[in-house]
Amino acid sequence: MVEKSGGKVGWPVNNVRPKWAPFAWRRAFLAFLWVAAVAWLLVWQRNGVVVRSAEPRLRPVAFFLTEFGGVGDGVTLNTEAFERAVRAIAEFGGGQLNVPRGRWLTAPFNLTSHMTLFLAAHAVILAAQDEEYWPLMPPLPSYGDGREHPGPRYSSLIYGQNLSDVVITGHNGTINGQGQIWWTKFFQKLLHHTRGPLVQILWSSDIVISNITLLDSPFWTFHPYDCKNVTVKNVTILAPGFNAPNTDGIDPDSCEDMLIEDCYISVGDDAIAVKSGWDHFGIAYGKPSRNIVIRNLVVRSNVSSGISIGSEMSGGVSNILVENILVWESRRGMRIKTAPGRGGYVSQITFRNIMFKDVGVGIVIKTDYNQHPKSGYDPTILPTLSDVTFTNVRGHGVLVPVRIQGSEEIPVTNVTIQDMKVEVAFSYVNRPRFQCSYAQGRVLGPVFPSPCENFDQYNELGQLVKQGSSMNVSDIDYEI
Ligand SMILES: *[C@@H]1O[C@H](CO)[C@@H](O)[C@H](O)[C@H]1NC(C)=O
Ligand SMILES: *[C@@H]1O[C@H](CO)[C@@H](O)[C@H](O)[C@H]1NC(C)=O
Ligand SMILES: *[C@@H]1O[C@H](CO)[C@@H](O)[C@H](O)[C@H]1NC(C)=O
Numbered sequence: 001m002v003e004k005s006g007g008k009v010g011w012p013v014n015n016v017r018p019k020w021a022p023f024a025w026r027r028a029f030l031a032f033l034w035v036a037a038v039a040w041l042l043v044w045q046r047n048g049v050v051v052r053s054a055e056p057r058l059r060p061v062a063f064f065l066t067e068f069g070g071v072g073d074g075v076t077l078n079t080e081a082f083e084r085a086v087r088a089i090a091e092f093g094g095g096q097l098n099v100p101r102g103r104w105l106t107a108p109f110n111l112t113s114h115m116t117l118f119l120a121a122h123a124v125i126l127a128a129q130d131e132e133y134w135p136l137m138p139p140l141p142s143y144g145d146g147r148e149h150p151g152p153r154y155s156s157l158i159y160g161q162n163l164s165d166v167v168i169t170g171h172n173g174t175i176n177g178q179g180q181i182w183w184t185k186f187f188q189k190l191l192h193h194t195r196g197p198l199v200q201i202l203w204s205s206d207i208v209i210s211n212i213t214l215l216d217s218p219f220w221t222f223h224p225y226d227c228k229n230v231t232v233k234n235v236t237i238l239a240p241g242f243n244a245p246n247t248d249g250i251d252p253d254s255c256e257d258m259l260i261e262d263c264y265i266s267v268g269d270d271a272i273a274v275k276s277g278w279d280h281f282g283i284a285y286g287k288p289s290r291n292i293v294i295r296n297l298v299v300r301s302n303v304s305s306g307i308s309i310g311s312e313m314s315g316g317v318s319n320i321l322v323e324n325i326l327v328w329e330s331r332r333g334m335r336i337k338t339a340p341g342r343g344g345y346v347s348q349i350t351f352r353n354i355m356f357k358d359v360g361v362g363i364v365i366k367t368d369y370n371q372h373p374k375s376g377y378d379p380t381i382l383p384t385l386s387d388v389t390f391t392n393v394r395g396h397g398v399l400v401p402v403r404i405q406g407s408e409e410i411p412v413t414n415v416t417i418q419d420m421k422v423e424v425a426f427s428y429v430n431r432p433r434f435q436c437s438y439a440q441g442r443v444l445g446p447v448f449p450s451p452c453e454n455f456d457q458y459n460e461l462g463q464l465v466k467q468g469s470s471m472n473v474s475d476i477d478y479e480i
């Protein structure tokens with residue numbers, strides 16, 4: 001881009017560019033700037049969150065699904081073709097499976113290590129809708145009760161466990177979960193097991209999902225569980241904004257070293273929800289989600305929130321950086337949720353460069369999200385919430401910009417809000433806009449709307465302007 005505009009604008013007379021041109025200088029200067037910027041980024045790793053981005057690697061062998069009997073007519077079931085292909089790749093010690101243009105109906109199938117699943121342009125993997133085709137698996141250990149029903153849960157459409165080095169990518173092909181039938185059965189209470197996600201990968205490392213579209217998942221869309229080094233880049237995730245229950249976009253769950261960037265997500269539940277297990281099951285499993293970077297996203301969640309942490313967080317969640325996010329037409333913006341019985345902790349969470357457009361409640365911390373496993377819970381096991389920072393928050397058309405609702409048992413401590421300007425939707429101008437209870441923290445620099453009594457206020461120079469009153473003051477208006 002830079003070269004092109006330089007060429008056109010700088011040398012309008014004819015197309016012959018002198019070799020000595022200021023180009024070389026400009027290019028060298030830009031290269032220098034670029035190197036400097038990268039070096040600066042490397043040095044400036046705030047919060048200790050360090051995650052490397054990964055380009056998918058090339059495989060020594062490639063196969064086409066059609067070589068294994070695949071038929072892309074949208075009607076023929078291709079489960080065996082996928083299974084044969086994956087087996088062949090496993091025997092070769094790795095390889096790429098090309099899914100050509102077409103509609104490839106299939107029941108759930110498993111991935112293998114050192115595998116690339118490549119979806120050509122207009123290639124669609126279509127999920128079989130009859131639940132008889134969906135194998136049952138043991139419940140996830142950190143959920144115990146399955147999540148929606150006790151006992152086994154359905155597999156995901158694309159499933160993997162104990163793998164390393166797996167890539168799902170392409171030229172914007174689609175994995176379509178055809179979730180409508182599952183959502184309807186869920187509402188009609190016709191299902192006896194927890195619904196299956198679209199893509200679920202357990203106990204694995206070095207996973208890349210890029211350049212594809214994930215559509216209409218029956219349940220959570222991408223669910224990496226107890227994985228390490230996972231990258232999601234340039235992916236579109238779509239499900240209806242309404243009546244598509246639990247179609248979360250991406251749910252990093254007890255995962256470490258994860259990067260989610262450059263995605264568009266518009267779904268029927270949280271666009272992203274960082275989790276780490278549920279009550280006593282999650283505490284016993286004891287695997288935190290940490291070292292996760294979530295950046296450069298546009299997200300929409302009509303019935304839930306843009307970026308969530310929890311409510312299942314019993315293994316702990318820390319060292320999360322969320323930056324450069326636009327949340328639009330959503331019920332909630334950035335939300336941390338938990339409840340008595342969870343145990344665990346949420347700490348060292350940084351949000352920066354956040355924009356809300358037409359959002360119900362912008363920043364939410366909630367400590368009474370009382371969904372628990374069927375097998376009961378111990379309400380005296382309390383989570384802790386601390387060290388949460390929001391910097392450079394903007395917005396318009398927001399009903400309530402901030403609601404930080406700690407409780408007597410679960411106070412929220414060390415919250416910092418720096419440089420915020422969120423315009424309240426016209427009809428809500430007389431409502432409390434910056435609500436707090438059992439919350440301790442500070443605001444720095446210009447903050448609009450004016451902060452709750454609980455917080456200390458500092459000016460741009462870092463001087464204390466006003467001491468907060470008791471952190472226990474409560475000013476919560478639950479109507480929205
Ligand atoms: C996929 O792998 C899981 C775990 O090893 C296994 O239980 C399941 O039967 C496999 N599914 C298929 C279709 O091979
Ligand atoms: C897969 O990994 C889990 C967790 O590390 C382990 O408990 C399980 O035994 C492994 N399964 C296989 C088949 O290696
Ligand atoms: C994102 O993916 C699309 C295809 O889905 C591709 O055309 C585009 O080049 C990708 N962008 C980047 C920056 O990789």
Ligand SMILES: *[C@@H]1O[C@H](CO)[C@@H](O)[C@H](O)[C@H]1NC(C)=O
Binds near residue numbers: 172212213236
């Ligand atoms: C990829 O496909 C989805 C769904 O058809 C579309 O919304 C998106 O814009 C496409 N992305 C690119 C980069 O073409």
Ligand SMILES: *[C@@H]1O[C@H](CO)[C@@H](O)[C@H](O)[C@H]1NC(C)=O
Binds near residue numbers: 206
């Ligand atoms: C993370 O995974 C990517 C993709 O497989 C790989 O290239 C990279 O080396 C891995 N990083 C680490 C630190 O293992």
Ligand SMILES: *[C@@H]1O[C@H](CO)[C@@H](O)[C@H](O)[C@H]1NC(C)=O
Binds near residue numbers: 054055056169210211
């Ligand atoms: C995405 O696609 C673009 C364009 O084909 C390619 O340059 C890029 O390497 C791909 N990125 C990933 C992470 O797959």
Ligand SMILES: *[C@@H]1O[C@H](CO)[C@@H](O)[C@H](O)[C@H]1NC(C)=O
Binds near residue numbers: 240302303
């Ligand atoms: C958003 O959700 C409401 C119900 O909460 C529903 O009436 C509306 O149709 C939904 N809008 C979209 C765009 O999904």
Ligand SMILES: *[C@@H]1O[C@H](CO)[C@@H](O)[C@H](O)[C@H]1NC(C)=O
Binds near residue numbers: 348349387389414416
């Ligand atoms: C408050 O949180 C910030 C990071 O969010 C951290 O640097 C600081 O040490 C914490 N302060 C206390 C007193 O724990």
Ligand SMILES: *[C@@H]1O[C@H](CO)[C@@H](O)[C@H](O)[C@H]1NC(C)=O
Binds near residue numbers: 407408410411438
């Ligand atoms: C505020 O509530 C906490 C319990 O969350 C209690 O320990 C503390 O004494 C209370 N502080 C004041 C000033 O009332």
